[in-house]
Amino acid sequence: MSSKGILERISSGETLLLDGGTGSELQRRGIDVLKGATAEGGLQAWSATANIDAPETVREVHGDYLRAGADIIISNNFWTSPTRMEPIGLGDRWEAYATAAGENAMAARDAVNPDAFVAGGIAPPCVQRRVGGTASDCDILGEEAYRKEIRDHTKLLAGVGVDAVWVEYVGYIADCVAAAAASAETGLPVFLGVRHIREDGNMQYEERLEDLATALEGSGVAGVLIMCTPPEQVSAGLPLLRAAFDGCVGAYPNIGYQPLAPLGPAEGEESQDEPGEILQPGDNTPESLAGFAGEWKAMGAQIIGGCCATGPEHIQAMRPVVKDG
Secondary structure: OOOOHHHHHHHHHOOOOEOOOOOHHHHHOOOOOOOOEEEEOEOOOHHHHHHOOHHHHHHHHHHHHHOOOOOOOEEOOOOOHHHHHHOOOHHHHHHHHHHHHHHHHHHHHHHHOOOEEEEEEEEOOOOOHOOOOOOOOEEEEEEEEHHHHHHHHHHHHHHHOEEEEEEEEEOOHHHHHHHHHHHHOOOOOOEEEOOOOOOOOOOOOOHHHHHHHHHHOOOOOOOEEOOOHHHHHHHHHHHHHHHHOOOOEEOOOOOEEOOOHHHHHOOOOOOOOOOOOOOOOOOOHHHHHHHHHHHHHHHOEEEEEOOOOOOHHHHHHHHEEEEEE
């Protein structure tokens, strides 16, 4: 573990390099992340099962990001929650998979770079993807049930020994606020990753980043990052977030990932994707992403990395810009 805490390094003005995509990288390396997935029903638990089915590869991915220069790795806990594990028959074993994810990340960190940080990275269950329509998890599950799922998950990871709580892929202000409150009970620094920012810089469902910042006042959230968003949209939203939020801000973009591509389109739908074309980065090369990293750093971002479809090569290319530029 680093002799300086993550908040101390941020408050000193340092910019930290985050890792890249984990689920997409596991899929690229041949790990089955589609258990129970269908074109109609979506990803289900996604990469959660890899924590026990393929722990060596999970640790290898974490280690490769650390060797590329990452200061922070996010554990593979994205959907190791009971709500996401239940549809594949593993709801009663979610704690085992969640614990394994944290332990895999800790082991990789300790082996490769003990000064790096492990963030316990979890995502809300995103139930609206199953029931259709657009509604927050707080609306669908009820706020207390939603908070309990986040609380149980974060307390488990705190017990494993992670350095921070990282609730990512949140899309609604209500879910962000409830997740922040539930995570704060661990006493660890809490970071939020907000998904799918639009071209106008607003949130996925047209809520404003300025209103998110207002809603988080007094919550103790250490940082808010724009994530799982194309680089151009990150650049649209980041100045709005920086102007409104007093804490640390950052970015980790999605550069083109179609995890269900091997399954083909849902019945009655058309797809332009080639079968098996999982990663679709287009013009988003490691070099171009390094250029965006410099842009985001100039906008005030203090944590910069990658999300879906980014790999160790992208993080390595970003390192000199983030750390030395």
